[in-house]
Amino acid sequence: MSREQQVVAGARRAFETGRSRCLEHRIRQLQNLQRFLTERRHDIAQALKKDLNKSEVAVQLYDTLGLEEEIGLAVRKLKEWAAPRPVEKNLLTMSDTIYVKAEPLGVILIIGAWNYPWAVTLQPLVGAIAAGNAAVIKPSEVCVHTAQVMDELLPLYLDKELYPVVTGGVAETQELLRQKFDHIFYTGNSSVGKLIMTAAAEHLTRVTLELGGKSPCYIDSKCDISIACRRVAWGKFTNCGQTCIAPDYILCEPALQQRLIQELQKAIKEFYTDDPKTCPDYGRIINQRHFKRIMSMMQDSTIAVGGDNNEEECFIAPTVLRDVKPDAKVMQEEIFGPLLPILTVNSLDDAIQFINKGEKPLALYVFSDNNEVIKKMRDETSSGGLLVNDCLVHFSVTSLPFGGVGNSGMGCYHGKHTFDQLSHLRGCLIRALKMEGMNNMRYPPHTAKKLDWARFFVLKKMNFGWARRLLVLATFVAVVAIVVQKYGMV
Template sequence: VSMARQVVQRAKEAFLSGRTRPLEFRLQQLQSLQRMITEKETEICTALKQDLHRSQYDTPLLELISIENELKLAMEKLSEWASRRPVEKNLLSLSDEVYIHPQPLGVVLIIGAWNYPWAVTLLPLVGAIAAGNAAVVKPSELSEHSSLLLRALLPRYLDMELYPVVMGGASETQELLRLRFDHIFYTGSCAVGRLVMEAAARYLTPVTLELGGKSPCYIDKNCNIMVACRRITWGKFVNCGQTCIAPDYILCERSIQGRVVDCIRQTLLEFYGIDPKSSPDYGRIINRHHFNRVVGLMEGYAPVLGGQSDPSQCYIAPTVLRDVPPHSRLMQEEIFGPVLPIVTVSDMDDAISFINEREKPLALYIFSSDKKAINKMMEETTSGGVTVNDVMMHYTLSSLPFGGVGQSGMGRYHGKHTFEQLSHHRACLVRSLAMENVNLSRYPPQDRRRARRVKMALKSPLIDMSKRTLVWAVVATIIGCALFITLMVILLVAAGLNCTCWYWRGFYN
């Protein structure tokens, strides 16, 4: 029996033991994970410095704070998320208990990515723990130092059987995918996403695929171009461009292309100085393979900014290319590096057509001061998420679902959305064996009268039986009864007085 099979079997047995079902256990595991992030921040920053040349100041901003926020939210809201959720009833179920009960799915496989090896691995894990699942964690082998540290730390803070870490490359991932899971959560490329979905189909396993694609960034001539370019420059070149929701390319009218280039030039000088290679805030490509791929995408172009590279350090300077042809290879593949092409369009309608002719992106960025133009582009395009007059910031809100559409992925997560994604929403109806007369109309032998009764009951409007509605219903009933009793008393008193008057009138006569 392979090691992966043994790990998965132990996780399954641990889950079936029932230890994840109490909310107290889940809270304890979430608290331990929070403690790990707090206590080991220095080691995590060091590992990311070794993997991606990541600044020690960027790691908390780009990864750790989002994990801490997710943990805090899950611990605060767990009782609410996991509670039964009453739903509306019809006339046939008025006296029944009708609710949705979130239940754990079972054993979840989480396949992390190398570009943000802590956030994209631990954010799904937070949701898996909160939902009461076991989870097998497979970090990326490319971010070697972070993966080794994760393997060393998780068993010290979390239940070793329920949340094991499996190391390895493509062969180990393939071995895991041959096993049966209750959900697979994958973050990475579209090509591997297809293989994951194909493997999951064998057992009809549901999947969450957080992929990527080419996220467009439209700059309207009616906006503050300097501010727009500063925000775009940060989003594109942070983490050396290795961000799934980074602006992949710029769309703008030819009349402002030169201004856009000048503003990006000024911003790069402001961010990284004359020599970005010596800047502590500028990262590196993860390995030589990806370095060669990104450099290959630039072949045949004369950069207006940057273009320098050093294979010994996997360094590629922040690079801008202008007048890039729409059908070039550079515009067919996700760049995932510090290269920013500019494609010119005639107007917003042309930009919308350009976006809609391609696969649906993971993110769309719109820079404009015209609300009508913003609404037009939002209504006439589709993307996983959208941010207006900034980039990537929709990712930071746990209240917003994060995920793709079409080729950019399926499923969603962050905050409650992760809990929902990794839970089974069990439909529950609990009724009494009493009041059998209510059910007689649906039993045979049928006739026109019985059929009419059942039809009327089934077609009756749904009734909201939430606590607030019930309170108001009780209050309204009490008020109605009080008014009825008062009216009856008044009528009786009036009738009594009338009788008395008639009595004394007859007496005197």
């Protein structure tokens, strides 16, 4: 039996003890996870400094702050989320107890990504714990130092049988995928997502796929261009462009292109100084393989800003490309690096047509002060999320479902959405062994009269709120009548 098989079998045995179902156990584990983030903050930051050259402040801002919010929300709301959820009744079920009960799925496989290794690996774990599951955690092997910290330190805080960590590369991941899970949660690219889905199909396992794609950014000429460019530059060059929802390319009218280049250049200088290579807030490409991939994308495009690079240090400066053609190399796949192409279109309709010709993106950004432009872009396109006049920040809103559509993924998470995604929402109906006469309409022999009665009870809609008010009023009148009669007789 392989190590991966042993780990999964151990998690299954731990789940079958039933301890993960206990709400108090779930809350304790979530609080322990919060304690880990607080007490091991320096270890987490040091690992990400080595992996992606992130500063300690950036690690907290982009990786762990949102995690702490998710944990706090889950602890506060868990009893509410786990409670039975009443549903609407019809005339046939008026006297029945009907509700939806969230129950654990079982053993979850969480395969994390390397670009925000704590946020995208542990956020699903928060939901898995809250929903009462066991979870096997597979951090990305690309973030070597972060994976090591996760492997060594997480088991000191969490139930290591219910929430084991498995490290390793492709071979270990493939062995995990051969095991039977009750849900697989994967964050990464669409080509690997297809392999995950194929492996899941073998066991009819549910999947959540958080993928990526080329997220467009349309900038209308009638908006504050300076502010728009500052926000786009922040969204694009944060984490050296290695963000799944980073604006992948800009669409604008030809007359606007030069102004955008000037404002983007100003914002880059403001954020990362004249020499981004020495700026503590500017990261690095994860490894030389990705460095070469990104550099090859610039071969047939014109550099308007930046372009400086150093292969040995995996450094690529924030770079803006101008007059980019739709068939340019940089437009053929998700960039996942600090290159920002600008493509010109003649109108809003042309921009929408261009977006719709490609795969549905994970995010779509619109910068405009015109509500008609915003409404048209919203109604005539499809994307995982839509954000107007900013970038990235919708990821931080726990009440919004975060996820893709089509090629950019399936399923969603964050807050209660993660809890529901990693739960089985079980429909429950509790009925008494009484009022059998009501059931005669469904029993043979079937007649036209029975059908008429069935149509009435199934299709007739009743305002039960009005009925309840009427019942309360009738009860009040009856009580008053009894009191009057009693004291009147005296």
